[in-house]
Amino acid sequence: MKAAVCEAFGKPLVIKDVPEPSVGPDDVLIRMKGCGVCHSDLHLVDGDWADWGTPLPIIPGHEVTGVVEKAGDQVTGLKPGDPVGVPWMQYACGQCPACRAGAEMLCPAQKSTGVTVHGGYAERVKAPAAFTHRIPEGLDLVTAAPLLCAGITVYSPLRRAGNLAGKTVAVAGIGGLGHLGVRIAAAMGAHVVAIIRGEEKDALARELGAHEVIDSRKEKAGKQLARKGGADLILLTGISAKLFEECIPGLGPNGTLVVLAAIAEPAKVIPAALLTGQKRIAGSLIGTRDDMDAMLRFAADHGIAPIVERHPLGTVNDVLERMRQGKIRLRAVLTP
Secondary structure (H helix, E strand, O other): OEEEEEOOOOOOOEEEEOOOOOOOOOEEEEEEEEEEEOHHHHHHHOOOOHHHOOOOOEOOOOOEEEEEEEEOOOOOOOOOOOEEEEOOEEEOOOOOHHHHOOOHHHOOOOEEEOOOEOOOOEOEEEEEHHHOEEOOOOOOOOOOHHHHOHHHHHHHHHHHOOOOOOOEEEEEOOOOOHHHHHHHHHHOOOEEEEEEOOHHHHHHHHHHOOOEEEEOOOOOHHHHHHHOOOEEEEEEOOOOHHHHHHHHHHEEEEEEEEEOOOOOOOOOOOOHHHHOOOOEEEEOOOOOHHHHHHHHHHHHHHOOOOOEEEEEHHHHHHHHHHHHOOOOOOEEEEEO
16 A cells, blocks of 8 residues: 655655555554644654654554444444544553543553554554544545544533633634634634734634634734633634733633643743633643544534645645645645
């Protein structure tokens, strides 16, 4: 089968024939229909995460959708022909404190698709049936691929926030994560404020369901939010320490700023600013398998799909280069 293989960090992926994965008794073999290209994949192949212990060579890709071709002897919930998805999390131990507390995505023994085990930049991928998710009817397998990472990343903190009907949710950054955050929050009944930089995405944000739009080029986003009464929840999806700092004053009473972007640069926080109004800052990492199933069902029920560019698997190096240059419009998906 054809696959795009990372043989050395910082080098182009190699398109080559590799053996088809062998299926164990608890595994399924999936014929790939779509694999999203996440910014995390770029970090991986560029060597930014070299100390994570990724074995080389590795096939990247953790937003995989496809159709089951084979099922192991012990698999009962899936059969050939079923539409499925494989996300970042491909194993959690079930016994560690994180797993026992219901946060399996924080399991230190976790296996990660395309990071520690082979992923979806290939015509076929193997995964444990227990960590493979059925894709509901109504979702296109190619466009749905980014839901397996971007979708679950924004859905989980919204779900944990409880009933959002009538609450103000701000989404800072309308990119691959943020455009789905706007759609999902609006479908949950929230009053959605999109925070953009420049007027270019104003129309898009409103089309996605934003009720108001704030342009952070005109004035700091937090000040504008505060004048509107503050946000109950802010999803920070833009990779910007400056935007992080600007958002904090925009929190309303008991408001929470949830960091979803992998911001690696230092940011300044004045702790006293959190006291007034009991404001909180939290991080959120993907979600549980239950979150994933709930998100996929929610997306199907509400007609929520990522906005994607489709590219053949063989063009993956061009796609990654365009991502480095910031030229991908929202999300890219590889097809076989």
